Each structure stands twice: as C-alpha cells, then as structure tokens.
Amino acid sequence: MSETERYPEAGSTVVDSRNSAGKATGQRWEGGDGVPAGPSYIYDSIYQLLRQKILDNDLPPGALLKEASVASHLGVSRAPVRRALLMLSETGLVTSAVGQGYLVGKGMVRRMSPRDLHDILAPATDEIDRTATWERIFARVSLEILSVMPFGTYRIQEAELGDYHQVSRTVAREVLWRLIDARLIEKDRKSHWIVGQMTARDVRDSLEMRQVLEPKALAHVAAGLDPSWLEGLIAKIDGAIATFPHCGGGEIDAIEDALFQTMYDDLRNARLLGSIRRNQFALIVPRLFRQHFSIRDDLSALTSYVQLLRLLRSGSVDAAQVLLSSHLRRSEPLLLARLRVLAILPPPVTVPYMIAED
C-alpha cells in the first residue's frame, strides 16, 4: 500500500475521520448489507477511466498496458491497477499479453511511448476518486459499532470485518486503529478489538465533556455560520414542532445532525473538534430509541434547539452558549432513561464480524 493510500491527506485525516464518524450517525442503522454505498472504490475508478479511454479510442487497439506504468502515470499504487486490468480482461476489452501486461483489443502490439501514455492518462488523474479505502468504509463501520454499544460488549474479528466490507485485512486494521483513535473501540489484554458496552457513566462523562467543549466551539463558529443555513434549519425545526409528533423520528435525527455535527464542521481548532466528536457517541441512544418508541419527550429539546438557533441568528452568542450548556445538562436524565429502555430490547442482529463477548 502506498503512502498516499495510507495517509491521503496527511495531517488532517484524523479529524476528517471523526467528522465522518459523527456524520455516520446520520444514516439509518439498519444499513450494513455489505454493499459499499459511498464513493466507488479506487480500482473501480481506474477501471471506468481505462474503459472509457479504450471505447473513445484514446487507447487504441494494440496499446500495451503495464501495471507499473499505468500506476505511475495515474499516481496510484499497483494493486488497484492490477484489479482494474483484470476486470477489463474479463470484459474482453483487453487481453493478457503473458509477462508483458495487457493488450488493448486482440490485435498486434502497437508501440506507444511512455510519453504518449503519460499524455493520455495523466490529465485523467483528477477523475480518480482518491479517497483512501479505509475512509470509504469508516463511517459505516462506526455506525455499525455505535448501534450495538448500548446492548453489550462485542469483539471485532479483523479478517471478517475485511470480508464483510470487501477490503483487505490491512485496510480493516487501518479502520480499527482509526476507531481506537475515535475511542469507539479498545484493545483488551489479549489484543482483541473490543466494542465496550455503553454505560451510564460513559454517558454522564461524555455529557460533562460536551458541556465544556461545545459552547466554546459554538462561539468559534457562530460568526461564520451561513445565515441561509440557519434560516433553513430554524424553519425545519419550526415545522417539526408544528407537526409534532407526526414529524417523525427521522426528522429529529436530521435536525440533531445539523445542530451537533454540521454546526461544528468549519471549526478550525482541529483538536477541539476531535474532542467534541469523541464525546458525541451517546447521540446514538436517542436515535435508536426513536426507531422503536414514542418521540413524545423530544418536543422540549426541539424547543431548545430553535431558541438556540434564533439566538445565534440575532448574534446573541453568549446566551446561545448558556442555552446549549443547560440543554446538555438537562438532557442527561432522559438519555439515561432511554439507555435503560434499550436494555429491554433483544440484542440486535449484529454484522458478522462482531461477536458478543462473554
């Protein structure tokens, strides 16, 4: 694996991963059928690119495509190129020229200088989705993990995680290390990857941290918030309140996403943002709860949310900070009660890479 795949945006990846971990909770947790839903895989991008170049005759019949040179011109590693070429050969667009690479079409070899190949491929590199493989699945794995946290302790099997998400074991391990960094999992004494059960204390401690961190972050981002985004969100919450409880749990999920995730997206203090994301895991509790039970108790939170946004709109950042802090403090009893109710549910059917720990 190349450095670019491992660390695609060196320096900022940690924060980005937490961003996506947070956003992951915006997806419904029933997801997870093993089919990649996000951006396509890098080999797929390369396959599509080469296929188009062949069909457009930019890569004429007889052109010789070698793994190493294609990788070099596209600025990617060899593994996805190998896979893309294999896929092309399965469609018959290229044929294997034993020991030499692949031949476009089935005719004679047509010599093409490295320069020619470079001119054809290099301008196309922007078309390749370079998101690292671990990033593609990180959000989904995070959500799969969050979704079992209220129910028990689980062990993650590295190889099965890779199989399930159709990535290599190396990538699976990369994802797991990122999850450790996001404090969603831990390694036990036997070096197993463990998803620990969410406890009342975890919830209390995280809310205490959020009360310290989020009002601070709010002050940082307040000035830069897009007024139309604020207006839109206020209208959305007003609509939810007006139709409550018929607005449904999904609408409240979306509102909380905007308020607690999108709100801080432009926070420049990456350390602060990282800490916030790490302490937001309990947002999964109301989300899971709302999938099964009455949303009656969410009305007072919606009222607080819209007040908070109105304060931000009018520039009363201090008051918005106070309101946010008191909302977080007051949300604790309900959050804990909902966590207790989740215990009544039968443990969820987990993804195959997680096994309940005894």
Add this chain to the structure above:
Amino acid sequence: MPEPRLRIIGTSVTLTEELCARAKADLPFAIDFDVLDGLACLRRGVLSPESYDIYDQWFYSLDMLWTAGAIQAIDTARIRRWPQVRVAGKVPGLARERSSGNAPTELLFVQSDGTLGHAPNQPEAPQIGMLPTTYNVDSFAYRRELLSAVAPGEAESWGWLLDDRWHGRATISLDPAGSAVELALAARSAGLVDLRDPGDLTTEEIDALCDVLRSLKRRGHFARFWGSSEDSVSLMASSSVIGSLWSPAYYTLRGMGQDLIYAAPREGYRGWHSGLCLSARATAEVSELAYAYMNWWLEGTPGAVMARQGFYMAVTEPLSETLSDAEWLYWYGGEPASEDLRGASGAIVVKQGERREGGSYQDRIRRVAVWSTIMPEHNYLARRWRELIEL
C-alpha cells in the same frame, strides 16, 4: 359491537388464581388475565402497549414504561380512595425518604413538563404514572436445623447466602432487579466486596460483585437459581437449605409443613412495591373498565387476598371488612397469632402463638435497606448478570 373486555398483564405475584377469580366475580365486565414471568411482562409492557390495557408489576418498571411512552397518566380524581393511598406507609408526595434504590415514591407524579417526579404538580387530583397497590419487604429463609451451625448471638445476615457453611445448598432469584441488590448486601456483609450503595452500583462494583459470584457459582455454592415463586418452593422443599424467598413462597412452604425461618437480616430488608399502569393505547371506553378495576383493587377484597400471602396494601381502611382481627393483628400488627391462620390456598400457614419476623408493618418497612430497583447502570448489570446465569 362486541362488549369491551379488559386485558390485564402481570405476574403470578399479584395475579393469583384467587385474585383473578374474585375480580371476574366482582366486576360486571369480561377480563382477560395474562400471567407472565417478570421480564416477559416488562418487555411486553414496554414494547407492545397495544396488547394490554392494564399493566400490573413492580414500581421500578414505571420509569421504563413511561419513558417508552407505553402508558398514560392516571387521573387520581377518578380513584375513589386516592386520599387514603399510602406508599409504603407514607402519604405520597410529602417527606422524601433517603433510601437506596428506586424508592417507590420517587417517580410517582406526572410533572407539568411530562416527566415523572416526587411531588404532585397540583395539590388537587394530581396525575400519576402508576397506581400504588401492594408491597412488602423481602429477605431470605433458612431451615431451622441451620441454627445448630450458627454461633451464639450471631445475627441473621444477608451474608449467610454466600456462607461456606451452606455450600451447594443456597439459592437465589434469577431476576437481577431483586437479586443484585440482595447479593450486593450479602457480599458487602461477608466482606467480599467494597460497595458504596447496593441500590446504585457503579460498573466497577458490578464487575467486582460478578467476579465474586462467578467464583462462587463455579465452586458450586448455589444449588440453582430460581425463576419463579413456584420454582423457589420446589427448591426450598428439596435440595436447598437457605435462599432468598418471597413471602407467598415462604407461607406456601409453611403450609406444606416445612420448618423454615424467615430472616430479619441485620442489614435490613429489600423492599418492593407493586402498582397498576394504564396502557397508552387504552381507549376512553376501555379506560372506564380500567378505572373500575383499579378502584376495585383498593377495596378490601384484593387487600385480604394479598395479606394472606404476606403482602401489605396501599389502602388499609377497607381491610377491617375483609380481614379478621386475628389476621390483621398477625399480618399487619406483628402480634402473636391468636389462632391458626389460613393462607391464600386455604392451608394453615401460621400456627397459633407464632409471630411474624420483624414485627408490625411499620417496623418492617422502617428496616428497608434498599428498594428493588432498575439502577442507573442497569444495562451493564443486566448483561453481566446474564453472563453469570449462563456460566
């Protein structure tokens, strides 16, 4: 239109055969009783409010039923004897007691923000989440022959449940809401763990307690864990010599001639309180029946049925009509029985001259060390408990 029927779910603790039969005889509408085990009842209460009209179980399930939106507020204006209701002997909503676990009065009244709280939000006809009915204080029972192994002056203690003297012959309940607090009291008394509050265990304390229990279970200390009151009767009648036991089971065993002593442990009792909830899905029409049933519960008949298995009632006034003086003085007064007394099944369960352990109901209630509870770390406890059971 078919005649409306009232659908009730609960456990055999309160929905005894006699109680169900009396309700059907006394009330002018059809009633379907569904008697479930405790966890199944709680799960159905939380998950399927459309499947019942009245939920009859422990007070500590109230918090979960309410949070899940499975039940609706009960209007005390429609409860005839509401002014006489006492929760564990006290006027609800007044003095707040400092006790461990979910004291039943902590979450009784519906507040103006829709949550449940300790005090009524209006003095007249407050709304409540659960109508208090019957309650008791529990401990454990042991065979009289054990006294030969007890040192002179050694007070009865929860620690006995974990004592090596009775290795392989102890039994406890499968239900963690009762058992965990009992075993926490026991392990603390026996000096096996250091616990701050048995009714609010931290995750570390739960781990420590479960480690002790795993080790005891592996060594074969427990004969078996019992799943129902009937199960506890058969266990205590056969292989076990000491075990946590509910009062109906104790008096059933006494009626069978078993020479068992019910303990008044030096650490205090585990208290519990039962009540009735109204399903969120109950229509106005069905609610009429539900209120009639709730009112019936506070009249003297159910109270007498409960008293004969050792339980107390939230309203005691009408019991003068349904309990004999001898029964009242034994069950509630803690006085020596002036005659042989029959239990719920009709068998003689108390012999003349016997006295209830712990004294009068006020004395016994005062000695509640911890209430049966869904503690804050219940989720964690439930999982660790299941691991222990499956060991």
